[in-house]
Structures are given as structure tokens and as C-alpha cells.
Amino acid sequence: MVRRRFQNAWLVVAKLLIDGLLVATALVISYLFRFGLDLPGEHATLLARVLPPAVLLKLVLFWAFGNYATLWRYSSVNDLLRLTRSVVASSLALVALLYFLTLRIPASIVLLDGLLTMAFCGTVRLMPRLARERANPTLLAALPDAFLDVMTPRRRGAERHILIVGAGDAGESLVREMRRNDRIGYLPVGFVDDDPNKKGMRIHGVKVRGNREDIPRLVAQYDVDEILIAIPSATADQIRPIVDICRWTGVKLKMLPDLASLVHGSPRLADVRELRIEDLLGRPRIELNTDEVSAYLQGRRVLITGAGGSIGAELCRQVLRYAPSELLLFGRGENSIFAIFHELAPRRGATSLVEIIGDVINKRKLAGVFERFRPEIVFHAGADKHVPLMELNPDEAVLNNILGTRNVIDVSEESGVERLVCISTDKAVNPTSIMGCCKRVAELYVQAAASNNTRVTAVRFGNVLGSRGSVIPLFQQQIERGGPVTVTHREVRRYFMTIPEAVALVIQAGAIAQGGDIFVLDMGEPIKIDELARRVIRLHGLEPDKDIPMMYVGLRPGEKLDEELIGTDETRERTNHAKIFRVRGRAVRAADLEELVGQLVREAVEMNELAIRRTLKLLVPEYEPYLPPDVQSWVAKRST
Numbered sequence: 001m002v003r004r005r006f007q008n009a010w011l012v013v014a015k016l017l018i019d020g021l022l023v024a025t026a027l028v029i030s031y032l033f034r035f036g037l038d039l040p041g042e043h044a045t046l047l048a049r050v051l052p053p054a055v056l057l058k059l060v061l062f063w064a065f066g067n068y069a070t071l072w073r074y075s076s077v078n079d080l081l082r083l084t085r086s087v088v089a090s091s092l093a094l095v096a097l098l099y100f101l102t103l104r105i106p107a108s109i110v111l112l113d114g115l116l117t118m119a120f121c122g123t124v125r126l127m128p129r130l131a132r133e134r135a136n137p138t139l140l141a142a143l144p145d146a147f148l149d150v151m152t153p154r155r156r157g158a159e160r161h162i163l164i165v166g167a168g169d170a171g172e173s174l175v176r177e178m179r180r181n182d183r184i185g186y187l188p189v190g191f192v193d194d195d196p197n198k199k200g201m202r203i204h205g206v207k208v209r210g211n212r213e214d215i216p217r218l219v220a221q222y223d224v225d226e227i228l229i230a231i232p233s234a235t236a237d238q239i240r241p242i243v244d245i246c247r248w249t250g251v252k253l254k255m256l257p258d259l260a261s262l263v264h265g266s267p268r269l270a271d272v273r274e275l276r277i278e279d280l281l282g283r284p285r286i287e288l289n290t291d292e293v294s295a296y297l298q299g300r301r302v303l304i305t306g307a308g309g310s311i312g313a314e315l316c317r318q319v320l321r322y323a324p325s326e327l328l329l330f331g332r333g334e335n336s337i338f339a340i341f342h343e344l345a346p347r348r349g350a351t352s353l354v355e356i357i358g359d360v361i362n363k364r365k366l367a368g369v370f371e372r373f374r375p376e377i378v379f380h381a382g383a384d385k386h387v388p389l390m391e392l393n394p395d396e397a398v399l400n401n402i403l404g405t406r407n408v409i410d411v412s413e414e415s416g417v418e419r420l421v422c423i424s425t426d427k428a429v430n431p432t433s434i435m436g437c438c439k440r441v442a443e444l445y446v447q448a449a450a451s452n453n454t455r456v457t458a459v460r461f462g463n464v465l466g467s468r469g470s471v472i473p474l475f476q477q478q479i480e481r482g483g484p485v486t487v488t489h490r491e492v493r494r495y496f497m498t499i500p501e502a503v504a505l506v507i508q509a510g511a512i513a514q515g516g517d518i519f520v521l522d523m524g525e526p527i528k529i530d531e532l533a534r535r536v537i538r539l540h541g542l543e544p545d546k547d548i549p550m551m552y553v554g555l556r557p558g559e560k561l562d563e564e565l566i567g568t569d570e571t572r573e574r575t576n577h578a579k580i581f582r583v584r585g586r587a588v589r590a591a592d593l594e595e596l597v598g599q600l601v602r603e604a605v606e607m608n609e610l611a612i613r614r615t616l617k618l619l620v621p622e623y624e625p626y627l628p629p630d631v632q633s634w635v636a637k638r639s640t
Helices: 002-035 041-064 077-100 107-134 137-142 145-151 169-180 212-221 236-249 277-281 290-297 310-320 334-347 363-373 387-392 394-415 434-448 471-480 499-512 529-539 590-605 609-619 629-639
Strands: 160-165 186-192 226-229 252-255 301-305 326-331 352-357 377-380 419-425 455-461 463-465 485-487 496-498 517-521 550-552 571-574 580-584
Touching: 002 041, 002 107, 041 077, 041 107, 077 107, 160 169, 160 212, 169 186, 186 212, 212 236, 226 236, 236 252, 236 529, 290 499, 301 310, 301 363, 310 326, 310 334, 310 377, 310 499, 326 334, 326 363, 334 352, 363 394, 377 394, 377 499, 387 394, 387 434, 394 419, 394 434, 394 455, 394 590, 394 609, 419 434, 419 499, 434 455, 434 517, 434 590, 434 609, 455 499, 463 499, 471 485, 471 529, 485 529, 496 499, 499 517, 499 580, 529 550, 590 609
Parallel strands: 160 186, 160 226, 226 252, 301 326, 301 377, 326 352, 377 419, 419 455, 455 517, 463 496, 485 550
Antiparallel strands: 517 580, 571 580
């Protein structure tokens, strides 16, 4: 504390000395400009008498106006205005003082002295800021640390010490923002970069102090509070080793997201967020054909069912980027529709946003909405997705996932919708669950609509990281409670995608749809849920089986060890997008489909669960339900 006060006092004295020298120089130059270099003797004597009181008076008034209570590295227009007022006031006070002392100097000298004082003192205040923001890193690296500390003193009291991983464009942008605004409370103490050519260099005065292996030492040496990974172009494979090193330091870890996910288009502190498990599992960023997508969305009326859900909300965000004329947010959860509307409203631009509360099971409501708003493009994301819950409530699965999809397809065709994209799942492939089987029936409806004017398509993908009700939030809740973290089986594997990449491919699939298509997204390699759970635990700075116990509870009704993307009777074809494939497989005659689905709906209304399963088996012969013995007997009792 004493040291910091002494340093601050010394800095004020240094500023006074600098201003004193500049003020004296301005007055001397004014005299020389007025009388020439060969200054007459009487004027030289007068200058010697005027100089000391003039300098003292100006410094006192500079102090009184608060010119030494600011940091020169953050000099702004307000600081220059304050300085201008100080110079004007001091020039007027100088005239009054000289009149009182009966010292007469020409008015032109007073005027020129004021202008030069403003120019000299204003320039010296802007130099530290310009040096921080504009200077070449090589030039700053040549300056001694003591000089940089004087020009831009550190205020260590309330600031969080930040170590930045990545001395590239993103890191430079973040440091520049930290330097400009001391209210943020961030103090960058150094960069870490694996490029040996950058070591020892300075970016806006912040030194590159080593590579990733030096992170633990630097955290201890500079009392680091947070580590910020500023490499938005890095893949998950590149980020994981950095995270493994950082997590042993025990300090908070944050990062910039992928460049495509940046809120402002370029890296800013507002984009910095907590590290997420999807950052460690994601794949290289998916490239979309933006011209193709924009051509069918821009200026169009777009309706999204299930708009308040995880997938539906992200569809709303991404579709809005392509400037549709109208975006209709349709869903049965009023709170979630309210939330996504108010999230989108500030950046909707010329797009009209409409909130619609309704259920796809209600065909009359759907027809009324379509008749009123005349949507041209529809994304159907409203569905029940929880496998165990649908095993216990098969009637709801039939009504929402089958009847709801049929209603959306029928109303879209009757209303002349141009394109309809339905969301499906890998659980529709060789299904063992009610939910997966109902989704497969919905796909059959899509295939049956191939000959109609509306281009109807379904997009099939697996689990979505971070979506509502997915395993990641569940694991996080269990960790916060101290465990145990529950996994169904050590060997269970699932396909995973992040919400943004899944939705981006859904939108792209809509652009290439021909009608009656079923598309499969490239999900990469399946991931063991056990390994996923362990990564989530380590992401919280804990060790599985040591800090947080693991518990294996067995497969639940309807679940299987491995999910599939292509059925046994299906073939996969390439499309013009490397991450999207078209599936060809068995179809059902439209007449048979209508008859059996009509029967299913009646059984669902009657809540006849055994009959529902029998009818589903007729529609989807590959359906092999998995039910533990105790659940089988429970279902049988409920059905009698």
C-alpha cells in the first residue's frame, strides 16, 4: 500500500515537471517568435521576471482543474476539453497577475503562449494512448519496462490479472479494449503463444512471456486470476491440451468462441464466456453455402414450430441472420416463446417478429395461423424427444410426433408453403423406443409427400450438446450437488453435435431439398457417454472417482448401446454439401400409412399402450422395443 502511494505521488510529480517544462518552453518560443532570435536586452530581462510566476500559476490552475487526476494512457476528448479550459483560465489569470505586478507584455505573446501550451500539453497527453494503440510491437519491445510502467501505470488493487493464451489478432483486440477502458477491471499481465518468434515481443505494452508449458509458472509469478483463451480459429483438438495444462492451475478459465459465433463479428470482451464441454468435443467449423441459403430465406415469410426449444430457438437466431421479411415464432410454451422473442427483438432489423402460442396437434389452429400469415418456408422443430418419458407416455409421443407432423405437412401443402423442413433423429433408425419409432413414422410421411408441390424434407441427426434436457446439464447439476454422476452403461456411445452446427446444416439441407428427402448429417465419430461425463467433471477442476463418484445405473427403457445413422435397408448418397447425405430406403404406400396412422391416433386417444406398440410394429417392422421385465409387467397392468 505504501509503495503504491509513493509510486502514484512520484507519477504526479513527474507529470508536473513535464508540464512545467512545456509551459516554460511555450512562453519562451512566444517571445522569440514576437521579437526574433536576437532578443533585446530589456525584453530578455522581462521574460526572466515573467517566466517563474507564469509557470507556477499555470501549474496551480492545471491542478485545480483536475488535469493530474487522470491516467494519460486513457486520454480522451473530455480530457482535452478540460485541458483547454485550464489553458484559457491560466492565460486570463496570467494577464491579471502581470497587471498586478506592473509587468507589461504584448497581447500577441499571451495569445501565442496559450496556443502553444495547448498544443504541447495536449500532445504529451495523447502520446501514451497512441503508443499503446498504434505503436509497432517491435518498437514497444525496445522500450524499457520502467518507461512503459511510468507512461501507463498499473493499478493492481481492484483489477483482475489476466493471462491471455494466443498473441494473435483476437488477443490484440482484447488487450486494446482492456487498455482503453479501465472500468472493465481487467489487467493483462502477459501473453502465452507457442510461436517462438513472438516471445519477448509486446502487444500494446503487454509482453509475450512464454508458451503453453509456461502457464503454471506464469500464473504463480503474476498472481493470475483468469486465463483467457483467445484463439477463435482453434479446433477442439488444439484446445484440449491447453485446457489440460490450465486446469491444474486452479484459476478460472474463459475463452472466445468460434469466429462464426462472435456476437459482434470481431473479437470483443463482450464475447468472452466460460469454457463449455462442446468446445472440447466440437469439430472444425461447418462452411455453409450462404448464397444458396440466402436465396431461399431472404425476404421470405418463415414459420418455426417449437420456436422456444433448444433447436427451435437456434433456428430463429440463424434464420434471422438472412433477413426474412417475417419470422413467426410458433410454440406451446408461452414463457419460452416470450424469451426468444425478446432475445431477437433488439437485432431484428427490418424483419417482423410474431409470437404465436399454439400446439401442432391442433390442426384447426395451425390452419388459421397459416391462412392469416401465409408462411413460405416452415421449419418443424416441435416434438417430444425424451426417450424414457415417451416409453411411459406413448400416447403423447404418437399425438405430438406423428399426428403433429402430419398436421404440419397437410396444412403446409394446403397453404402452398414452398419448403417444409422437419427435424428427425438417429433414434428413428432401427428403433428400440417409442420416441424413435414415432419419428420414423414421421419420416414415412415426409417420403409420402414427395409428389406434392411443397418440398417436404426431414433432417436426421443425433444428440445435441447443451440442449434442454440433454446429458450435459444433468451432469453439471450432479457435479454441483457433489455427485454421483450417473451413466447408464460404461460402453454406451452416442453421436453428438453442437446446437449451432446442427441447425446450420438443417438450414443448408432446406436449400438443397427436392421433396420427399431424408437427409443425414455427418456427426463425426460417436462418443462414449462415460468419457463425456469424465471430461465434464475435469472441466470443473475435479477428478472423477476421486472428487466426484461415478455410478452406472443400466440402460433405461427404449435405450440401446449404440445409435445408428443409416438403417439396415437404407443406402446413403452424397449431396453437393460434404456434411449432408441423402438417404434412400423403404417407403410405405400413402393409403396404408393413412389407415394405420388413423388407427394409431385412435389408440393414443384411448391411451391403449399395448395396441399402440402393436400398430407401430406394423408401420415400422424393424422396431424392436426394449423393455426391462419390471417395466413390461407395469405397462401390461396399465393397459388392462
